[in-house]
Amino acid sequence: MTRKPDYVRPLDLRHGVIDMNHGAGGRAAAQLVDELFMRAFDNPALRRGDDGAVLDLPPGHRLVMATDGHVVTPRFFPGGDIGSLAVHGTVNDVAMMGAVPLALSASFILEEGLPLAELQRIAASMAAAARAAGVAVVTGDTKVVARGQADGVFITTTGLGALPVGRDIGGANARAGDVLLLSGPIGDHGVAVLSQREGLAFDTAIVSDSAALHGLVAAMLAAVPEGAVRTLRDPTRGGLAATLNEIARQSAVGLLLDEAAIPVRPQVAAACELLGLDPLNIANEGKLVAIVAPAAADAVLAAMRAHPLGMDAARLGVVQADPHRFVQMTTRLGGRRVVDWPTGEPLPRIC
Amino acid sequence: MTRKPDYVRPLDLRHGVIDMNHGAGGRAAAQLVDELFMRAFDNPALRRGDDGAVLDLPPGHRLVMATDGHVVTPRFFPGGDIGSLAVHGTVNDVAMMGAVPLALSASFILEEGLPLAELQRIAASMAAAARAAGVAVVTGDTKVVARGQADGVFITTTGLGALPVGRDIGGANARAGDVLLLSGPIGDHGVAVLSQREGLAFDTAIVSDSAALHGLVAAMLAAVPEGAVRTLRDPTRGGLAATLNEIARQSAVGLLLDEAAIPVRPQVAAACELLGLDPLNIANEGKLVAIVAPAAADAVLAAMRAHPLGMDAARLGVVQADPHRFVQMTTRLGGRRVVDWPTGEPLPRIC
Numbered sequence: 225m226t227r228k229p230d231y232v233r234p235l236d237l238r239h240g241v242i243d244m245n246h247g248a249g250g251r252a253a254a255q256l257v258d259e260l261f262m263r264a265f266d267n268p269a270l271r272r273g274d275d276g277a278v279l280d281l282p283p284g285h286r287l288v289m290a291t292d293g294h295v296v297t298p299r300f301f302p303g304g305d306i307g308s309l310a311v312h313g314t315v316n317d318v319a320m321m322g323a324v325p326l327a328l329s330a331s332f333i334l335e336e337g338l339p340l341a342e343l344q345r346i347a348a349s350m351a352a353a354a355r356a357a358g359v360a361v362v363t364g365d366t367k368v369v370a371r372g373q374a375d376g377v378f379i380t381t382t383g384l385g386a387l388p389v390g391r392d393i394g395g396a397n398a399r400a401g402d403v404l405l406l407s408g409p410i411g412d413h414g415v416a417v418l419s420q421r422e423g424l425a426f427d428t429a430i431v432s433d434s435a436a437l438h439g440l441v442a443a444m445l446a447a448v449p450e451g452a453v454r455t456l457r458d459p460t461r462g463g464l465a466a467t468l469n470e471i472a473r474q475s476a477v478g479l480l481l482d483e484a485a486i487p488v489r490p491q492v493a494a495a496c497e498l499l500g501l502d503p504l505n506i507a508n509e510g511k512l513v514a515i516v517a518p519a520a521a522d523a524v525l526a527a528m529r530a531h532p533l534g535m536d537a538a539r540l541g542v543v544q545a546d547p548h549r550f551v552q553m554t555t556r557l558g559g560r561r562v563v564d565w566p567t568g569e570p571l572p573r574i575c
Numbered sequence: 576m577t578r579k580p581d582y583v584r585p586l587d588l589r590h591g592v593i594d595m596n597h598g599a600g601g602r603a604a605a606q607l608v609d610e611l612f613m614r615a616f617d618n619p620a621l622r623r624g625d626d627g628a629v630l631d632l633p634p635g636h637r638l639v640m641a642t643d644g645h646v647v648t649p650r651f652f653p654g655g656d657i658g659s660l661a662v663h664g665t666v667n668d669v670a671m672m673g674a675v676p677l678a679l680s681a682s683f684i685l686e687e688g689l690p691l692a693e694l695q696r697i698a699a700s701m702a703a704a705a706r707a708a709g710v711a712v713v714t715g716d717t718k719v720v721a722r723g724q725a726d727g728v729f730i731t732t733t734g735l736g737a738l739p740v741g742r743d744i745g746g747a748n749a750r751a752g753d754v755l756l757l758s759g760p761i762g763d764h765g766v767a768v769l770s771q772r773e774g775l776a777f778d779t780a781i782v783s784d785s786a787a788l789h790g791l792v793a794a795m796l797a798a799v800p801e802g803a804v805r806t807l808r809d810p811t812r813g814g815l816a817a818t819l820n821e822i823a824r825q826s827a828v829g830l831l832l833d834e835a836a837i838p839v840r841p842q843v844a845a846a847c848e849l850l851g852l853d854p855l856n857i858a859n860e861g862k863l864v865a866i867v868a869p870a871a872a873d874a875v876l877a878a879m880r881a882h883p884l885g886m887d888a889a890r891l892g893v894v895q896a897d898p899h900r901f902v903q904m905t906t907r908l909g910g911r912r913v914v915d916w917p918t919g920e921p922l923p924r925i926c
Binding site for chain 1: 595596599600624631640645715723729736926
């Protein structure tokens with residue numbers, strides 16, 4: 225490791241703020257990297273200080289690459305913050321391909337005036353989430369824009385994963401007769417962020433479900449033969465409704481859900497009613513939908529329920545042949561309705 | 576490929592603008608991806624429509640990962656735009672590690688109200704730059720923030736490259752006695768962007784040098800034995816001054832340049848004088864610095880000059896032992912001065 229340059233004085237992490245110099249490629253930018261980002265993320269690849277990181281892909285694996293921008297507001301919410309979310313969101317995209325996460329990159333777009341203390345707290349949270357997920361932030365970038373040209377901090381993470389050769393999990397693989405599983409109650413993340421944003425207080429705290437799901441995926445895949453898990457997807461923006469419509473479209477199938485089987489926490493249901501929202505349309509950040517071969521459904525469900533992040537997993541419904549690719553739901557009253565793509569007021573900056 | 580959903584009507588690419596629905600994960604978001612991004616970037620990995628892309632790493636290679644956020648303003652400038660720059664910047668970071676670029680991801684943060692026509696033009700420019708560089712944009716993400724919460728469009732690209740096992744090129748590898756080469760005149764990109772921003776007109780147009788440098792790197796590496804090229808780096812933000820100070824710091828060496836050897840176009844020198852800037856501190860987006868073993872310097876320089884992007888390559892100076900890790904320059908008047916990290920007014924949003 226190279227010796228640190230002798231900065232005139234250390235970054236003032238208590239009272240300092242981001243200024244335009246932190247994005248200008250000079251000494252202040254180098255100091256921000258050294259004293260804030262390197263201290264949070266320290267690892268050999270990052271310590272090299274080059275324009276990129278060098279990594280190895282284990283033999284017998286293909287590469288998976290996924291990217292996600294994160295603009296959530298407020299930046300801190302019950303159960304997480306933009307830093308941990310930026311790790312979980314991208315780790316989950318890699319995991320939904322059936323891959324083991326290898327590494328992350330992080331690109332920060334910072335607004336002039338952002339308190340360094342806040343940035344440090346975000347970086348520490350990212351680093352903790354990455355460590356907990358067993359991945360490192362191996363390379364990064366920082367840009368600074370003037371006041372009013374961004375809102376605090378935006379973080380884009382890109383994830384790399386190792387996919388065993390021969391594994392094929394994707395949205396296009398669902399077949400009629402397959403079973404649809406969900407790892408737990410929906411709506412927690414979106415309602416936690418919205419409640420915080422709107423200053424709503426509920427009797428019972430609503431906490432984001434933000435979590436890295438690759439461990440749960442590994443447990444599910446280990447329980448059944450290769451090929452039995454057809455599709456994995458995390459129902460983030462647009463919620464379960466958007467995710468199921470995406471899968472129906474990709475696989476050219478229909479889906480039939482049982483409304484009574486969809487887990488929703490009572491406080492989330494109550495908050496949705498108050499806010500005029502449908503839990504089916506609300507973002508989750510620590511849940512997954514799985515479509516599995518009929519013969520494997522019990523074993524996958526059992527594996528999910530044995531994992532801390534899948535304890536409340538449920539069998540939601542089935543895949544069926546349908547040239548219209550409709551997602552339909554048997555309602556509690558015994559009727560049947562179409563679950564369409566989310567419509568109505570968008571929920572901005574939820575992730 | 577799955578059938579497109581039947582959108583009520585196609586995106587209005589002539590008069591439409593980004594609205595919050597385009598970021599909400601519903602039908603409008605899917606339509607934006609289908610009708611704008613997919614049309615620009617179309618490739619098998621992206622067409623899969625999953626949360627990530629699956630790629631293969633050629634045998635005998637390690638992985639390189641690099642990421643860069645792009646916030647340049649104005650978004651269109653002589654010689655490029657934020658789209659082509661987002662491709663070149665990241666391809667070059669991968670190339671500076673000695674790796675062959677394999678794929679890119681792209682994450683867009685869009686401001687409500689951005690004209691779709693402008694976004695389409697940017698995506699088309701990105702796609703053209705990626706095709707020209709022989710890489711594909713294999714996965715992406717789009718977020719939308721409200722008016723005033725971002726400035727038009729920010730693009731983070733992440734690049735993957737294949738690095739032959741045994742190759743080690745990095746900022747820490749310079750040794751006393753090595754030779755410092757530069758691929759061409761400095762300052763073009765930064766001055767082109769600043770001139771456009773300030774509405775300055777010069778007798779001779781100043782055009783950004785934005786270009787993908789992996790072809791030039793391949794030609795240089797092919798000309799000499801493995802190990803002879805120690806360090807490659809593109810002098811972007813902070814210009815040649817910041818880049819050389821970074822290398823001196825990483826390698827714990829000094830550098831001695833010859834001012835008269837540094838190529839600067841006359842119109843760039845004139846513009847810098849007018850703007851009160853030092854060309855040494857100005858960003859480049861299509862130039863590289865190489866530090867090479869003394870015995871290899873002539874062959875590398877000849878290979879650079881034989882390539883269209885290195886025709887004006889020059890031998891700038893030498894690496895020397897120096898515990899202070901100073902970058903020094905022999906001036907045209909025969910004196911010697913320290914080339915420090917850039918100081919003074921930062922040049923915001925140049926890349």
